[in-house]
Amino acid sequence: MPTWQNEALFIFRCHGNRNQWTEEQRAIVREHYVESEREVLLEALPDKSWGAIKKEAAKFGLIRKVKTTLKTETLKLFLCPYSGVRCLADYC
Numbered sequence: 001m002p003t004w005q006n007e008a009l010f011i012f013r014c015h016g017n018r019n020q021w022t023e024e025q026r027a028i029v030r031e032h033y034v035e036s037e038r039e040v041l042l043e044a045l046p047d048k049s050w051g052a053i054k055k056e057a058a059k060f061g062l063i064r065k066v067k068t069t070l071k072t073e074t075l076k077l078f079l080c081p082y083s084g085v086r087c088l089a090d091y092c
Contacts, residue, residue, distance in 0.1 A: 033064065034063065
């Protein structure tokens with residue numbers, strides 16, 4: 001009987017590790033996307049990027065009334081999860 005070595009299979013995912021949206025997260029988007037500050041949404045949905053939130057809101061036909069920019073402290077919080085990594089806030 002032949003002895004075979006173990007084999008490994010790697011699957012390429014072009015969009016990374018997508019976490020499925022829960023109904024609770026969708027409710028947060030529906031309730032807060034139109035009028036809440038971007039920071040509020042990012043804090044309420046810590047495992048979702050701003051792009052993911054906008055994409056989910058578009059599925060519901062939601063259009064933002066609030067146009068804001070992120071504060072420097074928030075940029076550091078969301079763009080520098082690992083110490084030593086330079087982020088946009090370093091240039092503000």
